[in-house]
Amino acid sequence: GQQLNQSPQSMFIQEGEDVSMNCTSSSIFNTWLWYKQDPGEGPVLLIALYKAGELTSNGRLTAQFGITRKDSFLNISASIPSDVGIYFCAGRPIQGAQKLVFGQGTRLTINP
């Protein structure tokens, strides 16, 4: 089946640092999504991207839909303690659009 490769798998940073993570695929997707999961809770949608090349911000978060439609990245600027959690990318395939394909997740840990 289709797979997304998300990297890095984990990050350990200092408060105030910027964060960058990305997802790549061998398949084309027509939507890229970024979710965040806090400990003990379900994932929450952060950003949705619908056009190749699209760059979208949500506060300190910025995400881009790659031109090739096979990748996406998420940046977090000036990290704060509440940014801790697991970040998932998800792609909507062209065939079978009712189902999302998820990356393995990036676990973010912040040292105060």
Add this chain to the structure above:
Amino acid sequence: DAGITQSPRHKVTETGTPVTLRCHQTENHRYMYWYRQDPGHGLRLIHYSYGVKDTDKGEVSDGYSVSRSKTEDFLLTLESATSSQTSVYFCAISENPFTYNEQFFGPGTRLTVL
């Protein structure tokens, strides 16, 4: 927040016993999904429903069955639980994935099979 609840939130059971997890929504969304989350695997789709009595398999459906007799409820059943089914299970809902209506997730059920 989308109105999604899951029950139970935690369950410990023994190998070979049947288990049913419930997802309940108050949003009247057509699509409902069951995922399992395991370290290193992210979220993997078990089954989904696109309407009452309409369901389809996901990538990890073996050992699981689902039912949807009402719009608001989507049940996941493990007919005979195995230790490999120890996981965190998430339900998600979507109004219409074909028109940019994205999935919203419930709080999860942690299942331990001894």
